[in-house]
Amino acid sequence: MPKDEAVEDGARPVGISLDVRLALEEAIGYGGISSFEFAGGREPVRKAQQAIEVRRAEGALPWMDLPRLDPSPYLEFASQWRGQLDNLLVLGIGGSALGTSALGTALLHPYYNALPASAREGRPRLFVLDNVDPDQTSALFGMLNWERTMVNVVSKSGSTAETAAAYLMARGVLQEKLGLQRSGGDVLHRHLIFTTDPETGVLREIGRDEDITMFDVPPGVGGRFSVLCAVGLLPAALCGMDISSLLSGAQAMDERIRNEAGADNPAGAYALIQFLEYMNHGRHISVMMPYSARLRDLSDWYRQLWAESLGKAVDRSGRQLHIGPTPIKALGATDQHSQIQLYAEGPDDKIVCFLRVGCFDREAEIPRLHAEKDSLAYLGGADLGSLLNAEQKATAWALARRGRPSVRIDVPRVDAYHVGELIFMLEYATALAGELFNIDAFNQPGVELGKKATYALMGRRGYEDLAREIEG
Amino acid sequence: MPKDEAVEDGARPVGISLDVRLALEEAIGYGGISSFEFAGGREPVRKAQQAIEVRRAEGALPWMDLPRLDPSPYLEFASQWRGQLDNLLVLGIGGSALGTSALGTALLHPYYNALPASAREGRPRLFVLDNVDPDQTSALFGMLNWERTMVNVVSKSGSTAETAAAYLMARGVLQEKLGLQRSGGDVLHRHLIFTTDPETGVLREIGRDEDITMFDVPPGVGGRFSVLCAVGLLPAALCGMDISSLLSGAQAMDERIRNEAGADNPAGAYALIQFLEYMNHGRHISVMMPYSARLRDLSDWYRQLWAESLGKAVDRSGRQLHIGPTPIKALGATDQHSQIQLYAEGPDDKIVCFLRVGCFDREAEIPRLHAEKDSLAYLGGADLGSLLNAEQKATAWALARRGRPSVRIDVPRVDAYHVGELIFMLEYATALAGELFNIDAFNQPGVELGKKATYALMGRRGYEDLAREIEG
Numbered sequence: 001m002p003k004d005e006a007v008e009d010g011a012r013p014v015g016i017s018l019d020v021r022l023a024l025e026e027a028i029g030y031g032g033i034s035s036f037e038f039a040g041g042r043e044p045v046r047k048a049q050q051a052i053e054v055r056r057a058e059g060a061l062p063w064m065d066l067p068r069l070d071p072s073p074y075l076e077f078a079s080q081w082r083g084q085l086d087n088l089l090v091l092g093i094g095g096s097a098l099g100t101s102a103l104g105t106a107l108l109h110p111y112y113n114a115l116p117a118s119a120r121e122g123r124p125r126l127f128v129l130d131n132v133d134p135d136q137t138s139a140l141f142g143m144l145n146w147e148r149t150m151v152n153v154v155s156k157s158g159s160t161a162e163t164a165a166a167y168l169m170a171r172g173v174l175q176e177k178l179g180l181q182r183s184g185g186d187v188l189h190r191h192l193i194f195t196t197d198p199e200t201g202v203l204r205e206i207g208r209d210e211d212i213t214m215f216d217v218p219p220g221v222g223g224r225f226s227v228l229c230a231v232g233l234l235p236a237a238l239c240g241m242d243i244s245s246l247l248s249g250a251q252a253m254d255e256r257i258r259n260e261a262g263a264d265n266p267a268g269a270y271a272l273i274q275f276l277e278y279m280n281h282g283r284h285i286s287v288m289m290p291y292s293a294r295l296r297d298l299s300d301w302y303r304q305l306w307a308e309s310l311g312k313a314v315d316r317s318g319r320q321l322h323i324g325p326t327p328i329k330a331l332g333a334t335d336q337h338s339q340i341q342l343y344a345e346g347p348d349d350k351i352v353c354f355l356r357v358g359c360f361d362r363e364a365e366i367p368r369l370h371a372e373k374d375s376l377a378y379l380g381g382a383d384l385g386s387l388l389n390a391e392q393k394a395t396a397w398a399l400a401r402r403g404r405p406s407v408r409i410d411v412p413r414v415d416a417y418h419v420g421e422l423i424f425m426l427e428y429a430t431a432l433a434g435e436l437f438n439i440d441a442f443n444q445p446g447v448e449l450g451k452k453a454t455y456a457l458m459g460r461r462g463y464e465d466l467a468r469e470i471e472g
Numbered sequence: 473m474p475k476d477e478a479v480e481d482g483a484r485p486v487g488i489s490l491d492v493r494l495a496l497e498e499a500i501g502y503g504g505i506s507s508f509e510f511a512g513g514r515e516p517v518r519k520a521q522q523a524i525e526v527r528r529a530e531g532a533l534p535w536m537d538l539p540r541l542d543p544s545p546y547l548e549f550a551s552q553w554r555g556q557l558d559n560l561l562v563l564g565i566g567g568s569a570l571g572t573s574a575l576g577t578a579l580l581h582p583y584y585n586a587l588p589a590s591a592r593e594g595r596p597r598l599f600v601l602d603n604v605d606p607d608q609t610s611a612l613f614g615m616l617n618w619e620r621t622m623v624n625v626v627s628k629s630g631s632t633a634e635t636a637a638a639y640l641m642a643r644g645v646l647q648e649k650l651g652l653q654r655s656g657g658d659v660l661h662r663h664l665i666f667t668t669d670p671e672t673g674v675l676r677e678i679g680r681d682e683d684i685t686m687f688d689v690p691p692g693v694g695g696r697f698s699v700l701c702a703v704g705l706l707p708a709a710l711c712g713m714d715i716s717s718l719l720s721g722a723q724a725m726d727e728r729i730r731n732e733a734g735a736d737n738p739a740g741a742y743a744l745i746q747f748l749e750y751m752n753h754g755r756h757i758s759v760m761m762p763y764s765a766r767l768r769d770l771s772d773w774y775r776q777l778w779a780e781s782l783g784k785a786v787d788r789s790g791r792q793l794h795i796g797p798t799p800i801k802a803l804g805a806t807d808q809h810s811q812i813q814l815y816a817e818g819p820d821d822k823i824v825c826f827l828r829v830g831c832f833d834r835e836a837e838i839p840r841l842h843a844e845k846d847s848l849a850y851l852g853g854a855d856l857g858s859l860l861n862a863e864q865k866a867t868a869w870a871l872a873r874r875g876r877p878s879v880r881i882d883v884p885r886v887d888a889y890h891v892g893e894l895i896f897m898l899e900y901a902t903a904l905a906g907e908l909f910n911i912d913a914f915n916q917p918g919v920e921l922g923k924k925a926t927y928a929l930m931g932r933r934g935y936e937d938l939a940r941e942i943e944g
Contacts, residue, residue: 094809110611113586131806132863133765134836134856135886139582159847162805165838165859168851172839202847223809284819285757285798293605304810311814324818326757328800333634334603336922337566337695338776342783344918346796347756364606366637367644375631375674378932379640384606387637387930391604394925397942401921414607446816449873450808453866458859460850470869 012252014412016421018266022396023273023351023405031348031403033276038263041272046262048271048435052428053258061431061442062218063225067250067424071233071243073215078237085124086117087144088238091166092154092231095223096195097130098301099232099423100154104128105297106419107241123240124150132162137169146177150238152193154231156217158201161454167203188212195230222442224305225427228420242416249420257428266409267425270353271432273407277351278325278437283405286325287343290355291332291392294414298355299329302426309430309441316438323437333391340395344402352399352406355422356392359413360385484724486884488893490738494868495745495823495877503820503875505748510735513744517734520743520907524900525730533903533914534690535697539722539896543705543715545687550709557596558589559616560710563638564626564703567695568667569602570773571704571895572626576600577769578891579713595712596622604634609641618649622710624665626703628689630673633926639675660684667702694914696777697899700892714888721892729900738881739897742825743904745879749823750797750909755877758797759815762827763804763864766886770827771801774898781902781913788910795909805863812867816874824871824878827894828864831885832857 025032056064090100104126109115113125127140151170155163174191188210196203198216207214215230226232228250233243253267262268277283286306288299311324330339332354343350366387368380379387396406409425411418434441456466497504528536562572576598581587585597599612623642627635646663660682668675670688679686687702698704700722705715725739734740749755758778760771783796802811804826815822838859840852851859868878881897883890906913928938 093806097806098810110605110608111615114615131765131803132856132860133582133763134832134860135834136582136765137856138834138836143583143586160809161851161859161863162809164848165851165854165856168838168841168848169836169856171841175839175841202842202845205845206842284821291605293603293608300810307811307814307818311818313817322817322819324814326800326814326818326821328798331603334565334569336919337632337634338570338772339779340922341916341918342779342796342798344921345785345794346779346783346798347794349756349798360606362607362610364610364641366640367647369640369643369647370674370678373674373677374933376636376640378927378930379633379637382637382930384604384609384637384641387633387926388604388606390929391633391922391926393942394929395922397925398922444813446813447808449816450812450863450867450870453869454859454863455850457862457866458850458854461846470865 013417015252015256016266016412016418016425017410018269019408019410020269020273022400023277023407028400028403028405031281032405033273033281037276037280038272041276042263044436045268045272045432048432049257049262049268051435052431060220062220063222063228063427064254066218066221066228067247067254067420069229069233069247071237071247074230074233074237074243077234078240081150081238083122084148085150085238086148087150088124088126088235089144089149089151089170090126090128090154090235091151091163091170092128093130093160093162094304095226096154096156096160096163096231097128098297098304099227100126100235101128101130102298102301103227103232103236103241103246103419104239106294106414107236107416108239110294112239121240124238126235126239129166130162132165137166141169141173146173146191149191150193151191152195152235153203154195155203156197156201156223156226158196158203158205161451161458164202193234195234224308227301227423245416246420249417250424251420252417253421253424254428257425267428268432270407270425270429271436274325274351274429275433275436277405283349283351284325285328285350287328287330287350287352288355289330289332289335289352291388292355292357292411292414293331295355295357295411296329296331298419298422299331303327303329305426305430308444310433310437310439311446312437312439313446314439316440323439332395333388336391336395343404344399348404350404352404354392354396354406354408355411356389356408357385357411357414361414485889487724487728488738488884488890488897489882490741491880491882492741492745494872495749495879500872500875500877503753504877505745505753509748509752510744513748514735516908517740517744517904520904521729521734521740523907524903532692534692535694535700535899536726538690538693538700539719539726539892541701541705541719543709543719546702546705546709546715549706550712553622553710555594556620557622557710558620559622560596560598560707561616561621561623561642562598562600562626562707563623563635563642564600565602565632565634566776567698568626568628568632568635568703569600570769570776571699572598572707573600573602574770574773575699575704575708575713575718575891576711578766578886579708579888580711582766584711593712596710598707598711601638602634604637609638613641613645618645618663621663622665623663624667624707625675626667627675628669628673628695628698630668630675633923633930636674665706667706696780699773699895717888718892721889722896723892724889725893725896726900729897739900740904742879742897742901743908746797746823746901747905747908749877755821755823756797757800757822759800759802759822759824760827761802761804761807761824763860764827764829764883764886765803767827767829767883768801768803770891770894771803775799775801777898777902780916782905782909782911783918784909784911785918786911788912795911804867805860808863808867815876816871820876822876824876826864826868826878826880827883828861828880829857829883829886833886
């Protein structure tokens with residue numbers, strides 16, 4: 001059951017919506033998507049959706065089932081631990097980290113980790129360590145009270161080099177500071193959890209040997225589509241986020257997409273616009289620009305989703321094409337003072353997606369001061385949120401005046417329900433775009449070579465020949 | 473005098489260096505920059521540098537004088553305030569914020585704001601508020617102990633809407649909480665500083681009327697070139713960063729650029745590679761990818777520098793061209809698990825610049841645990857920094873194998889001296905690239921329309937017609 005504020009009297013909350021008007025020729029003139037063009041895309045999108053639903057029915061796309069996951073194991077685990085932890089340290093990279101960061105930034109207090117413990121109501125601070133920087137890692141490890149720290153190692157394979165290194169480092173500190181023993185019993189249980197493949201991989205092996213608490217990444221769910229399983233839900237629950245509403249929102253979006261065919265639902269319309277901009281208009285850069293500081297890390301999550309899913313060398317019949325839009329993160333209003341000069345005057349190679357919040361959680365009226373100064377007085381009495389939204393509207397309008405397209409996703413509130421909707425909409429849109437581009441949206445063959453090269457340079461057994469090739 | 477660790481026995485530290493080999497045809501094959509091509513660019517770069525030096529001599533480029541600024545006023549101010557502040561709240565946006573954030577992330581403890589007060593040695597936490605998000609602003613304002621907070625309002629014009637709104641909000645809180653009076657005396661002095669134009673603008677007027685402490689943005693220094701004046705130096709000094717070394721590094725880089733003509737110095741070579749990639753090879757996306765978490769916000773600073781300077785509608789004779797590379801921020805090794813699939817297999821439209829750190833500040837040896845597990849054992853005994861640098865090398869090599877170009881800036885250490893070098897190198901490279909593209913790198917006409925539209929939507933006097941046009 002959704003427990004969010006957005007749900008009143010048991011009614012389903014108003015959902016997010018997509019406005020594509022400022023991408024159309026009607027609004028921005030030559031260079032916009034024509035009505036014929038958009039209409040011509042309806043049938044391909046309908047077919048794409050059909051193809052995805054067939055694959056879902058075959059069980060080939062298990063990430064699509066995640067909205068119906070039972071959240072209770074995570075909620076129970078979180079309630080057991082409430083009041084006992086100061087810190088939750090998540091060790092993961094890519095899809096094992098970006099979703100958790102996105103949820104934390106969107107749904108926790110904007111300065112959550114800086115709050116006094118009392119304001120966190122028995123929940124731990126959240127640290128997502130998704131790099132192997134020695135300065136950052138040592139600094140963080142030196143700062144934590146390990147007696148009250150839980151380490152959640154998140155890796156489907158268990159052997160991702162960065163996560164493995166961070167795990168070894170953290171385990172080393174736990175052993176040193178708390179006398180954690182191999183096959184360790186209580187101390188181990190209090191400080192380590194693994195989120196990994198239910199059957200295979202080195203973390204699963206260690207977890208079995210040492211009786212460590214483990215949660216599953218369901219088989220067939222790739223990293224970048226995993227935020228709505230244990231990967232994201234467990235840290236979210238531990239930090240007190242409303243994961244039931246998160247899943248309800250995702251589920252509502254899923255139903256809506258299935259009830260409204262193709263380009264009539266927001267995922268279909270989004271995928272179609274992005275596809276047409278890329279193929280027909282040469283706009284190879286896709287900017288995600290939330291006008292909400294709390295949604296900024298959702299852009300980073302999306303950046304992986306979009307780039308890794310759609311950036312591909314070959315189509316599904318193996319033909320070379322080297323295709324894929326480049327996603328960019330921008331933040332309104334901040335990046336108006338950094339990127340808008342380029343977006344407005346530079347090459348016409350971008351499609352901007354704005355995220356606009358309907359109702360902010362906090363009111364912030366600008367006080368009426370310096371009434372005698374024209375350049376300040378007009379702000380007095382306005383709410384900060386209305387200024388932020390005016391900036392979004394002004395920017396979209398100014399881009400449109402120059403023939404530069406944008407779409408807008410309206411997010412009624414930044415809460416768990418609507419973030420769930422947004423996540424599932426963008427995931428579904430990614431799958432649809434994969435169909436339209438005729439590529440495999442669910443693999444990532446291009447990262448293998450670099451991974452192997454890292455193994456080789458680090459002296460891993462079996463990679464000696466490659467090491468010689470690189471060093472030579 | 474430089475006071476950094478990098479400076480030993482009074483000798484000048486080893487400087488940063490640029491390695492362009494993996495952008496060249498010799499290394500990556502067809503699609504790389506040929507030796508003829510690079511050689512052909514030498515004369516244009518030499519001329520570009522000459523033109524810049526002529527303009528500098530005429531006094532037209534005052535940002536170039538900043539490395540020789542006297543840091544003592546900032547150091548003195550900081551030493552007066554030492555031990556008296558818990559928080560420094562910087563209110564600014566774009567060039568008034570990005571440089572300060574970049575310095576803080578690079579030169580302070582990686583979790584500086586989360587440190588206990590004692591570990592900060594009498595220096596304040598640093599909050600750079602560069603947005604008008606009501607949730608973020610209210611949350612931050614509600615959390616600060618205002619009795620021990622100093623607000624530094626940074627705006628050259630004084631009337632930037634976002635900064636003006638944040639200033640009014642902060643002033644409102646100060647008045648409410650601390651009884652700050654207009655023409656206020658001591659309380660005012662203890663909590664407000666303005667960094668603004670030395671002569672004009674609304675902040676200067678208010679500061680004069682109310683006798684508020686003010687620091688100057690030197691005339692003719694644009695926001696994105698202002699980090700080495702009061703804009704960045706004042707907050708840096710208050711938080712204990714070594715601004716003398718920062719300026720020394722910038723100065724050393726300036727001398728080096730002037731002593732080594734054109735493409736022989738790193739700024740010239742960098743600008744030339746970027747220009748050739750854009751014009752001759754269709755690589756319109758410029759990725760800045762530090763392999764150091766501490767340098768991540770320097771990418772955001774660079775993103776503004778590069779985008780706003782080079783993204784232009786017209787050349788210097790007024791001819792329409794709509795030109796400019798799109799800068800992208802990526803972070804190694806994190807974004808290997810997010811963006812590298814696209815960079816390796818997607819369109820060949822990117823030039824990647826890696827930043828690689830020679831010597832990290834902290835050692836972090838990976839412990840030898842799970843020696844029986846092949847997929848973990850190879851990491852034991854290695855330093856985390858060597859893993860990070862192996863990842864960089866592996867990624868560059870894997871991209872090169874696919875014919876994708878990269879350059880690498882080697883940063884001996886992440887300290888004030890080398891960050892100063894890096895900043896000035898990239899600023900000078902921007903000016904050179906502007907010459908090569910034949911555009912004005914120092915204006916930003918494309919942001920005006922959006923600014924006016926915001927005024928109109930917020931009901932500012934004089935913008936009524938525009939408001940009707942937008943709403944109509």
